[in-house]
Amino acid sequence: MKIAHISDLHFGAHEDEVRDALLAHLNGSELDLVIASGDITQSATVDEFEQARAFFSRLTCPLLCIPGNHDLPGMDLTRFISPFSRYKRFIAQELNPQFQSALVQVKGINSARMILPHWNWANGSISRTQCRDIKRTFAASNAPWRVVTVHHPAMNSKDFPLDVSLYNVRRFLSAVDEARVDVVLAGHQHHAYIEPRVMDGHTTLFLNASTGMSHRIRRQPHGFNILNFAPTSVRIDMLRYDKGQFTIFEAMSHSK
Numbered sequence: 001m002k003i004a005h006i007s008d009l010h011f012g013a014h015e016d017e018v019r020d021a022l023l024a025h026l027n028g029s030e031l032d033l034v035i036a037s038g039d040i041t042q043s044a045t046v047d048e049f050e051q052a053r054a055f056f057s058r059l060t061c062p063l064l065c066i067p068g069n070h071d072l073p074g075m076d077l078t079r080f081i082s083p084f085s086r087y088k089r090f091i092a093q094e095l096n097p098q099f100q101s102a103l104v105q106v107k108g109i110n111s112a113r114m115i116l117p118h119w120n121w122a123n124g125s126i127s128r129t130q131c132r133d134i135k136r137t138f139a140a141s142n143a144p145w146r147v148v149t150v151h152h153p154a155m156n157s158k159d160f161p162l163d164v165s166l167y168n169v170r171r172f173l174s175a176v177d178e179a180r181v182d183v184v185l186a187g188h189q190h191h192a193y194i195e196p197r198v199m200d201g202h203t204t205l206f207l208n209a210s211t212g213m214s215h216r217i218r219r220q221p222h223g224f225n226i227l228n229f230a231p232t233s234v235r236i237d238m239l240r241y242d243k244g245q246f247t248i249f250e251a252m253s254h255s256k
């Protein structure tokens, strides 16, 4: 089973050429699912969401999408009255979606918040209810591979230190451990990396994606990931954009 992990598309602050190359690569990859881990838009405007919806409508496989901090309107009343109304109208009603197959169970968790007890509302948080939801989802699944996607990363890359941006991260990690989640997909940092974490003999891979098409690149070019699941192994290809196309720059395999 083949799943693409794209993130931080930031429609409204994106590059058309990279968008087209990304769509062509996704549709040419015989995917079973695309997971988009938040920051679909730059400023959560109607126009940006319309562009995002048009892009997603051209995908030839199912999509599982979660919001990011940029998918909430800025300092206007909408943020406080109905923060996710535009996201729900244009992208998906469900903010914590799931995807089930015989091989892979995916659970999406919305970590974007209207307001946080911190000056930086770009940070994220995970609630007790969401942690219970993670445990319940995987307790009810027989799929050998367990994947969670969340916008804000729970682990930071050694080569890209950034303040922990996810509140209740310990609570989240303990739910991930208890549910024996295999892969946690995230974005937000616009930086791709894999951080393994071993707990009680079980390995969880924390996989981050770079920005798929936004001009807000940091230390890395645009990129995304493809995960190839077999019954007892997964191969992860990390792709980067260069000279008009996406190519693999790093790959790793992990076995159960």
Ligand SMILES: [Fe+2]
Pocket: 008, 010, 039, 068, 070, 188, 189, 190
């Ligand atoms: Fe972003």
Ligand SMILES: [Fe+2]
Pocket: 039, 068, 069, 070, 151, 187, 188, 189
């Ligand atoms: Fe973000």
